[in-house]
Each structure stands twice: as C-alpha cells, then as structure tokens.
Amino acid sequence: MDYETVIGLEIHVQLLTQSKMFCGCSTRFGAPPNTQTCPVCLGLPGSLPVINRRAVELGLRAALVLNCTVHPSSQFHRKNYYYPDLPKNYQISQYQYLEHPPLATDGYLDIEVDGQRRRVGIRRVHLEEDTGRLVHPAEGAVSWVDYNRSGVPLMEIVTYPDLRSPQEARAFLLKLRQVLQYAEVSTGRMEEGTLRCDANVSLRRPGEPLGTRTEVKNMNSIRSVERALAYEVARQREVLERGGAVVQETRHWDERRGITFASRSKEEAEDYRYFPEPDLVPVEVTPEWLEEVRRSLPELPDARRDRIMAQYGLGRYDAELLVQTRATADFFEAAVAAHPSPKSIANWMLGDLSAYLNEHNLEIDQLRVTPGQLAELVRLVEEGTISGRIAKDVLVEMLETGDSPRSIVDRRGWVQIADEGALRETVEAVIRDHPEPVRDVQAGKEKAIAFLVGQVMRRTQGRANPALVQRLLRERLGLPPQG
Amino acid sequence: MRELVGRPYHEIRPRLGKDLSVRELVDAYLENIARLDGQVRAYLTVSADQARAQARELDDRLARGEPLPPLAGVPVAVKDNLCTRGVRTTCGSRILEPFVPPYDATAVQRLREAGAVLLGKTNLDEFAMGSSTENSGFFATRNPWRLDHVPGGSSGGSAAAVAAGEALAALGSDTGGSIRQPASLCGVVGLKPTYGRVSRYGLVAFASSLDQIGPLSLDVRDCALVLQAICGRDPHDSTSVDLPVPDFVASLEAGVRGVRVGVPAEFFGEGLQPEVRQAVLEAVRVLEGLGARVEEVALPTLEYALPTYYLIACAEASSNLARYDGVAYGYRSPRAHDLYTLYARTRAEGFGPEVKRRIMLGTFALSEGYYEGFYKKAQQVRTLVRRDFDRCFQTVDVLATPTSPVAGFRLGERTADPLQMYLADVYTIPVNLAGLPGISVPCGFVEGLPVGLQLVGRPFEEATVLRVAYAYEQATEWHRHRCPLLRA
Amino acid sequence: MRITPEVVERVARLSRLELTEEERATFASQLSSILEYFARLDRLRTEGVEPTSHAIRVTNVFRPDEVTPSLPVEAVVAMAPQAHEGFVVVPRVLEAEE
Secondary structure: OOOEEEEEEEEEEEOOOOEOOOOOOEOOOOOOOOOOOOOOOOOOOOOOOOEEHHHHHHHHHHHHHOOOEEOOEEOOEEEEOOOOOOOOOEEEEOOOEOOEOOOEEEEEEEEEEOOEEEEEEEEEEEEEEOOOEEEOOOOOOEEEEEOOOOOOEEEEEEEOOOEOOHHHHHHHHHHHHHHHHHOOOOOOOOOOOOEEEEEEEEEEOOOOOOOOOEEEEEEOOHHHHHHHHHHHHHHHHHHHHOOOOOOOOEEEEEOOOOEEEEOOOOOOOOOOOOEEOOOOOOEEOOHHHHHHHHHHOOOOHHHHHHHHHHHHOOOHHHHHHHOOOHHHHHHHHHHHHHOOOHHHHHHHHHHHHHHHHHHHOOOHHHOOOOHHHHHHHHHHHHOOOOOHHHHHHHHHHHHHHOOOHHHHHHHHOOOOEOOHHHHHHHHHHHHHHOHHHHHHHHOOOHHHHHHHHHHHHHHOOOOEOHHHHHHHHHHHHOOOOOO | OHHHOOOOHHHHHHHEOOOEOHHHHHHHHHHHHHHHHHHHOOEEEEOHHHHHHHHHHHHHHHHOOOOOOOOOOOEEEEEOOEOEOOEOOOOOOHHHOOOOOOOOOHHHHHHHHOOOEEEEEEOOOHHHOOOOOOOOOOOOOOEOOEOOEOOOOOOHHHHHHHHOOOOOEEEEEEOOOOOHHHHHHHOOEEEEOOOOOEOOOOEOOOOOOOOEEEEEEOOHHHHHHHHHHHEOOOOOOOOOOOOOOOOOOOOHHHOOOOOEEEEEHHHHOOOOOHHHHHHHHHHHHHHHHOOOEEEEEOOOOHHHHHHHHHHHHHHHHHHHHHHOOOOOOOOOOOOOOOHHHHHHHHHHHHOOHHHHHHHHHHHHHHOOOOHHHHHHHHHHHHHHHHHHHHHHHHHOOEEEEEOOOOOOOEOOOOOOOHHHHHHHHOOOHHHHHHOOOEEEEEEEEEOOEEEEEEEEEOOOOHHHHHHHHHHHHHHOOHHHOOOHHHHO | OOOOHHHHHHHHHHOOOOOOHHHHHHHHHHHHHHHHHHHHHHHOOOOOOOOOOOOOOOOOOEEOOOOOOOOOHHHHHHHOOOEEOOEEEEEOOOOOOO
C-alpha cells in the first residue's frame, strides 16, 4: 500500500528595510563584524526597542499577497532562551501565544504543479528580529559572534501541512519568492539567507491521521529543499516499510553527501516562557492603514504577465516564464525599452541566457550583462552587422567579460561578410572541393545545398551572411532563387 | 563653604554668577562627600574630575553672559542603574562591575542639558531589588539620620546623598516604591512620575512595566524643577507618552482649597507603626485645615497588591536580567569552559542571593504549567487594582497614605526573611501596579527617624500631587530639618 | 505551594544559575513560604478579567525606517570580556553533528 507525503513549511524572510527591526542600525549585508551595532541590538543594559514602521508595512504587504486575515491588534512577545547569538537571551517575536494573535493568519497561496492547481494554506505571518551570526573557526576551542545581523527584521510564514510532495514544496517556494519579490517585501534569496526554510515531513496511509513528523533544517537553496525532502520521504518510507517507527526529531540536511541526519546534540525540552513584551505597545492596524498598504502594492506577477502579453504580443507561456522573477521581468522590459524587439529579446532571454543562468546557478540580476547590452546584441543581428550564429558567441563573451557586444564584435573582427566579391571566391572553392554534393544538388536534391552553405560558413568562421551565401550558391549552380 | 550645603536650589540659584560660582557650589558638595561618605556610603562612584570640568564650563558660560539653564550648577547624584556615558554603571551588581556604558540615559542627558552637574553614581540594592540598600553587591548604605539604620531602598544611595548634603538633588528609580520609601526613611522628598512620563531609555530594567525614573530633593519646589527637566516624550522609549508637560513650578502655589483628599482605610490597618499612623493622620488634618476636603475611600485589593507585584516584577526581571551572561559585556566567570558553564557560573558568581531568588521566582511564574496560575493571574489582579484606584479617583483628587509602614529599621534586621523585607513596600507597590504618580514628603519623626506622607494622583496629574505636597510642606517645618551628621 | 529542591533545580537550569546544595535547600524553603503567602491571590475571582500588561493605553509607536549611526566597533570590543578581530569570543558552540 502506498503512503501519502505530508509537508508543512516554516519560512523566514528578511524584510527589505534600510534599518533594523528595533533600532537604526543598517541592515546592509557583508559589513565587517560588529560594525552595525548599537546599544539596542547589542542588548546593552537600559536600551529599549522601538518598532520600525516600514517592517510592519512590509509584513502587511505579505499578509495581503498571501490572502491572510490581518488582526486589528497584535502584540510582540518575548521568547526566552539562551544562545550566544541572541544578545538579550530573548527574541522579540509576534509568536501566536494563547489569546494574543500575530500580525496575520489563515491565508493561502495557489501553486501549479504538472498543470494542476493547488491551494496551500498559510497558518500565520508574523514579525520578529533576527539573531547574530556565529562563526566557528577551524582551530581552537572558541566560537566568534558578530551582531551585525542581530535585530534585522524577519517575517515568519508558516504553512498548513498541505504540501503533498517535494515538487510541490519547491513550487510553493518559487511562487512565494516570486510574490514577495514583486511586493518588494524581500529579495527572497535562499543562497544569501534572506529566505530560509525548514520543513516538517511525515508520511501516512491515505485517510489516516498525520504520522510522526521530522523537522528538516539546513537547506540552502530551493533545489536543496526539494532534494532534502525527497531523501527524507524515502528514508521515512523505508523505516515504515521495515515495520519501524519514525522518531520525532530535528534532522539536518548535508548538501554534499545528499542525506539528512539526526543531530547528536541533546535536545532539552524547551520552555520559552513567552510573555507580552512590556517595552513595546500593541500594533493596531486600522482598515484605513491596511487600505493604504494595499494601494501601495506594486504590480504582482499575474497582472504583469497579462500586461506583458498584451503590451508586447507575447504568448502566455513565454510571458509566464518572463515574470517568473521580478528581476527577469524588469530585465526584459528594460531591454525592450532600449530596442523594441520584444520577441527576439524574449527568445534570447528564455534561450541562451536562461541556459547560462541554470548552468551557473545564478539569478538574472547577478549577470554582468545589462538589459541595454542584450538589446544592442539583438539590434546588431537585426541590422545584419553580425549573424545569429556569431551572436551566440558574442553573448558568451559578453557574459564572461561584461563588455558591450559592439566592442566584442569590433575586437574580434566578427562583422558579417556581406561583400559579394569576397564570398564568391569562397563559394567557388567549396564547389571545387565538394563535387559529390554539387552533383546531388544539380540532380535535384536541393537539400544538399545546406551542406554547401555550412561549408562556406565554416570557412568564414561563421561571419558570412547566410542568405547571401545561399543566393550565390544557387546562382552558381543554376537553381532558381529561393521562394 | 559648608553653609552652602543642604540648602534647596531655589535659594542658591539667585546667587549664581553673582557672589557664587558653580565651581564653588560643586566643590562644597565634593568636600562634603569627602567628609561624610566614609560613614554614609551613598556613592559607588564619585566623578569629581568630570564634575569640576562641567562646573568650569558652566562658569564660562555664565561669564559670557549666557542665560542660566534651569538646573544650572545643581550638583546631582544619579542612581547607579542609570547609564552614564563613560562613567561606570554597575547597578550595584558584581556582574556589571566592569561595565562602562557608551551612552547616556535620556533622563541623564536631559539633566546635563539643563545644566546639572553629575557628582557621581549612588548605591542601590542590586538591580534595584530591595528595600534597604543592603542587597548592594558592594556595601550597605546607611541612614544619615541614624547610621545603624537602613536608608530604605532601592534608591537608598540617592536618598541618603540628598539627606546628608552629598548631593543637592538626585535621580532614583521606582519599581515598587524605590524612590518614595527611601525618601520617607531619609526625610527627603521623592517623586515617582506616572508610568510613561519620563523616558526609561538608559534605565537598566528591573520590571519594564513598572519602572519609572524620578527625582529626590530637599523640598517640593526643587522636586518640581528636576522633574520638569527630565519629563516628556522620547523617541527611544515606546512607552514614553506624547503628552504636553505642564509647568510644574508655576502651579505649585495654587493651594488646596476644595481639593478632595481620599484616605484609604486599608492603608491604616495591621502592620502600621502607631507613631507613623499618627503622623500621617496629623498631616491629613493639616491639609484639611488648609481647605482640602477629606473623605474616606476604599482600596480593598491592597492585600493582593504585594503578591501581584512580586509575580509580575520577578517575571519581567527574569527575562530582563537574562542578558547578563558573560558574553558581550560585564563580568565573565574564569571557571567557564563551555557554553552552559559560561552562563551558569557567570550568573552564579555575578548575582547576589536576592537577585537569584527573584529570577527563580519569575522564571517559575512564567514556566509551563504555572503561567496561567501565577503570571496571568497576577496580570488580572493588576487590572482589579487599577479599577480600585479608578473608582477612588471618581470622588477624590489625591490619596493620602503612609509611604512606609515603619519609620525605619536597623541594618540586618530584615535580611534573613525576604518576605518581611517585601512588606516594607506594601503601601507604595499598588501605585506602581496602576502606573500612577506618587510623592513622599516628610511629615514627622519617630525616635529621630523621619516619617513620610505619600500622596498619589491620577495618571499624568503630577502637578496636582506636587501642588498638594507643596501646600502641606509650606504649612509645616519638617522639610527644614537636617540630619545631625550634616549639622555637625 | 511546596517547592521541592527538584523544582528549584529545574528552574535554576532554565535561569542558567549554578546552585550549591545549600542554596538549593534555602531557595526551596524560601520560595515555598513566599508562594504560600502569594496563595492569597486564589481567593480573588478573576474569570473574564482582562490581564494588564501595560500601565498605559498607547498603541502604534513606531520609528521611521532610517539608518542612524552605529557604535564604533572599538567600543563594542572594549566592552567584551574576550574579542578577536572585531568578533566577540565565546567558548566553542557545538554545531549540529551526527
């Protein structure tokens, strides 16, 4: 008998604010250790938190795009536990505790997997502060603490256990990242830690109550979430099929070995002693405020897809791919603005560019190529300055060097040969060296002409204008011009 | 210059820039500290050099003809749980012994801006937890009136400093009576403002929903002056309220004719020292004689206020004090070899017994299985206490009660029994639970120990409380008494 | 309410306080008598009474999302019991391991 997979996700998202959740320190990533700290985020005696209004508004944006119920009044709480990355030894969080609701609850996000539409329930959305960062140097019996990240605004999103496969979990994360990026709530990059995901996984016989779950942590990309979940599902299935029982535990994903393992460190039953944060007053969201936030929402993916279809005459499939990430859609529209050839630009982006991104595991805004440069490349092809074949090589070099296509073409001497005199010599040479195909062509096998065109292209390192070569060959071999 | 010491600021101020320099005033106080503090032990840190430098700067400004800021040259002492930039701030605890804050508390900054000169940091019960200043991690402060008696607490150092002429005024903090009770025991004026009136930014938290900073002074007028300087909204404290701050000094002399004074019977029951009872009731008669209307009111929840307070205060404290862990600042145990021992030994060695007791009590009250029965129950009773006060203030304008059930007690008398010590604050605690303004003013003596009258007002009606206290003070002579030590 | 030395030990662990045998016994008896006195709260009916967690009724106090100067790292390092190249140093924290 088969098992049903049940997955719920707990996602932490870093909010796109300039300053921290409760103090004015910068949230800029990558600063030297402890250079973005102050009495508040260091938890110095006497310091007090004050809520960043922007963080609340970004939380409300997320609540809206996730179709949640926003609570008119919510209160921050203290979650008490000791850890060196937590300077106060309590985390200020809107955790749902007893009668105190978090910012928003009970929403949903629709995803599509294999053409099937699925609705994934959102249990809650709440705000909290991030911890500092621990570094474990290879040598010595110490760890190092950097508090730059301490107090950076985080939003926690918890789903209901509605996901039924690792593929669905992946689709959900892609969709979530997409809407959060569009709403300008977060950059949503798992690789940089601005989106983090833990997963609860269990198996059950269909129709039966939920099985014992494990919590899987330490996944650093959407791809690794899918892999880790696939591993964990298979592992639990094996345990169950052997007649064993799944142990409720936290398991860590090891990316290199491709396995999850149970952490050895003893997990003491935690008692977080939540209580209302007396240093902060309740957050009250009036209908007017919520409406103001709703009006400020940027264009969301579905709306943008429809607009791109209408405005640029693209098909639904291509438009859907172009709005996959906000950065992709922005890139596309910027390129089209520089050179209005939406179809060619879309083809380049969804073809060569997208292959390159996948191969190197990059996001489009991490490329050295600008939208203007891609537009220029398309223009060079359309103007006949370079052939489409050469353009592919130019793009590779653009991606590697960041240089403009024009300068690459000039440097390499890749300007297309459109000089009949120069090409005629090559055509003659090719006909002389390949009597067999020439005979085939003359015997009526017109397809063989493609071979001869290819040979001319080869001898000119692809720089010949293919249409011109075709014409010259046909003239020389006494064929009528191509329809 | 001895004659300068022990006079209220409003008497001194007209002489500044004329026959008296700020430097002379500050020196007179520093000399008196040198003369008396070996016996009183009010100070943990005296910042004499900084004080003299600040005095010189003020004298220069005076010489240039700049206008006098409102507290120009007032030699002040600040309780050592208020952060002072560059001056060690210990909270009376070994765990913060090495701690030098990189910032000023808002109240301290406002004092400085008003021209006050910081003489140093005063002793307190460790983390403001206590009623006698015997819980200091360093040494006990003594009552300047009788050196074998406690000065009260936890702002015992600030109260003793003002009483002994070791500061002209002082800042204290009051979570359950820690300004008013030592003011009462040391025979000075002490005011706890409404919760939210004075920014808590830079006040090392004991119980965040109860703590307030307030002044201690020789008389009510000086109290109003200092309060004026430290009040008002601060963007660094979410709980500091954005309300206009009235001119407290200007409204002092409006008198008490027609003011309704409530006397809650429960505050005059069992446990009250008879002589204290007499002195306070006599004070109420004085107010009546000045035209106030006195009536009896009821605060039936008084007997529940003490447990309610300790559960809430300790719960908040258990979380507030979690940050003292030896990681980023303060004391770290040399016996720490892993994460757990870093925490558990640093805290075991750094905290004194009363602090440990309260952390444990608070942790217990918040822990799984006990939250509902203890912490939440206490929060609900807190609501009932507030309602009692609300009801009283429908018919009266201020309440008059004793500040402390006894005029004082000897050093060591109550240290063995924590509960006996807790009872020292039984009359001040309910005021914190309700977040109301309260003042203690001297109203008599029992065996050479001062007695305090507590006046409590509606939220943000400090002006009314001060006005009634001032009327009483002007009709009596208690505030002119100085301790024998200072007169010697 | 009787507080046993076992409860004291559990609470002490949660509070990160290393106690001696003697302290455990003293705290057990002191906390017991304090809680016994506090039991008077049980006489008061509080069903349906709203808990008070703030002394004032204020809501929506925010700060604008603006960056303000941080402390110089030297000040952070100066406060730390142990520091290394701008980091605060603690005894080794165990990472997840098999």
